[in-house]
Amino acid sequence: MPLLLFENLGQSFVDHLRIVRMVKKVMPEIRVVLGGVHVSALKEKILIQYPEVDCAVVGEGELPLLRLLQGAPFKSIQGLVYRDASGVRFTGLQGRGVELDSLPIDDFNLAKFTPFPGSPIYEKIHELGEFEEDYRKMDCMNFVFVTKGMTRERLDELFLEFYRSHFMRPRVLLGYLTMLWKSPHSWWRFMVNLSSFLRFARSNRRIEGGSR
Numbered sequence: 001m002p003l004l005l006f007e008n009l010g011q012s013f014v015d016h017l018r019i020v021r022m023v024k025k026v027m028p029e030i031r032v033v034l035g036g037v038h039v040s041a042l043k044e045k046i047l048i049q050y051p052e053v054d055c056a057v058v059g060e061g062e063l064p065l066l067r068l069l070q071g072a073p074f075k076s077i078q079g080l081v082y083r084d085a086s087g088v089r090f091t092g093l094q095g096r097g098v099e100l101d102s103l104p105i106d107d108f109n110l111a112k113f114t115p116f117p118g119s120p121i122y123e124k125i126h127e128l129g130e131f132e133e134d135y136r137k138m139d140c141m142n143f144v145f146v147t148k149g150m151t152r153e154r155l156d157e158l159f160l161e162f163y164r165s166h167f168m169r170p171r172v173l174l175g176y177l178t179m180l181w182k183s184p185h186s187w188w189r190f191m192v193n194l195s196s197f198l199r200f201a202r203s204n205r206r207i208e209g210g211s212r
Helices: 013-026 037-042 044-049 062-069 122-128 152-167 170-182 184-203
Strands: 003-007 031-035 055-057 080-084 087-090 129-131 145-147
Touching: 003 013, 003 062, 013 031, 031 037, 031 062, 037 044, 037 055, 044 055, 044 080, 044 087, 055 062, 122 129, 122 145, 152 170, 170 184
Parallel strands: 003 031, 031 055
Antiparallel strands: 055 080, 080 087, 129 145
């Protein structure tokens, strides 16, 4: 079963739907799966309002997507909104968070925890620690939430330590080299952005106005 996967961050939702409709005209058999904070907030409403979407992943997507790719029945996958002959179904929120190192992958999106409105934890976030609800900083690049017993400085230290240790793992480096070897254009982008990448790796701070 071919799958088309999108991680949606809200501002790109309309563009994703446009792409989905174009793809479905050419490949009507394809199953479209959306994930991300926008989808997690709306859950069943996504499939009710947009019939071109076949599934939605609520919450963390690593395990549900892995099970989808393995061909597991929709109803057996926690955190999945799907459509069957009876209508739109939600299998319920996932249990405890996934241990990323337990997954058969060597790379993943590394971001700073951000409690977006509509997420399950958002309503009680102030009970769990300090939350700076500044939407200019809520881009997964800033620690806007600091749990009790922790400081923002310590979180930044731990994030940078993990960032460096993960991306220096031999299998991760080999994966990037393989990707660059297969894509000549990636070599060009890599060289153009190398200095920015190294500065970010050292400081863990976004570089304004860099190449894209």
